[in-house]
Amino acid sequence: MLAGGHDRIYPAEHVTLLEELLAEGAAISEMPFTWEPRAHDFPRRNRLISGLSLGVVVVEAARRSGSLITARLAAEQGREVFAVPGSPLDPRSEGTNGLLKQGATPVTEAADVITAIEPILGREPRIASAQEPAQEPPGSPDFTTVDEERSRLIALLGPAPISIDDLVRLACTSATIVRTVLLELEIAGRIERHGAGLVSLL
Numbered sequence: 001m002l003a004g005g006h007d008r009i010y011p012a013e014h015v016t017l018l019e020e021l022l023a024e025g026a027a028i029s030e031m032p033f034t035w036e037p038r039a040h041d042f043p044r045r046n047r048l049i050s051g052l053s054l055g056v057v058v059v060e061a062a063r064r065s066g067s068l069i070t071a072r073l074a075a076e077q078g079r080e081v082f083a084v085p086g087s088p089l090d091p092r093s094e095g096t097n098g099l100l101k102q103g104a105t106p107v108t109e110a111a112d113v114i115t116a117i118e119p120i121l122g123r124e125p126r127i128a129s130a131q132e133p134a135q136e137p138p139g140s141p142d143f144t145t146v147d148e149e150r151s152r153l154i155a156l157l158g159p160a161p162i163s164i165d166d167l168v169r170l171a172c173t174s175a176t177i178v179r180t181v182l183l184e185l186e187i188a189g190r191i192e193r194h195g196a197g198l199v200s201l202l
Contacts, residue, residue, distance in 0.1 A: 001052075002029035003045040004037030028052075046070040047077075054117050055080030057107060061095030068095045071104070075195030078164075080116055082107045103163075103196040119168040120175040149173050153181045154201070157191065161198035 002009065006029055009015050018027055028048060031041070046069060050056050056074040058081070061067040071081050083104040086093020100106055105116055152171050156162065167178045182199060185191040191199050 001045050001049045003041040005031050005033040005035035010037045043069045047073040050074035051077050057082040059084045060092050063094045065095045081196050150181050157201035161194045161200045164197045
């Protein structure tokens with residue numbers, strides 16, 4: 001993600017890195033060519049980063065860290081927010097500890113992120129050992145089951161916020177079906193989103 005135009009890479013020494021990334025990826029910017037990135041362009045860019053991600057992990061953040069802006073945007077977009085806890089005496093951890101108080105998922109190892117993300121991808125949480133062969137991802141979910149499971153999901157919803165991950169687990173269904181039903185309920189004005197992947201019934 002670029003804060004400036006595609007021909008205004010910042011910092012300039014990252015041009016070579018960008019060229020390597022373009023071999024298998026893409027560079028995205030909503031700014032026109034020749035646009036020089038300014039300080040307030042970076043938070044605006046970060047909403048694109050969080051929007052295209054399944055989740056955001058904040059490793060270290062002070063009270064007014066720009067990472068907290070990205071975490072807030074991710075929560076507003078319904079993405080998962082993770083935070084690495086730190087010492088309450090360290091001002092560099094004040095922001096991450098604050099995110100944990102607000103409901104962010106604590107992360108102390110990569111497995112914490114994998115366990116939370118896999119249900120979103122429609123798979124059961126599972127950490128493979130080094131001895132186990134890699135498995136192919138499952139096929140596309142069967143959307144014909146949405147009607148059958150809608151009532152079950154509504155029954156799990158109430159006035160108290162519940163996370164999408166918990167809905168997936170309690171309903172024994174896929175994250176895709178949960179998100180589909182929630183979208184229908186949101187359009188109908190029946191649910192409220194609270195950020196950090198939490199929803200409640202109105």
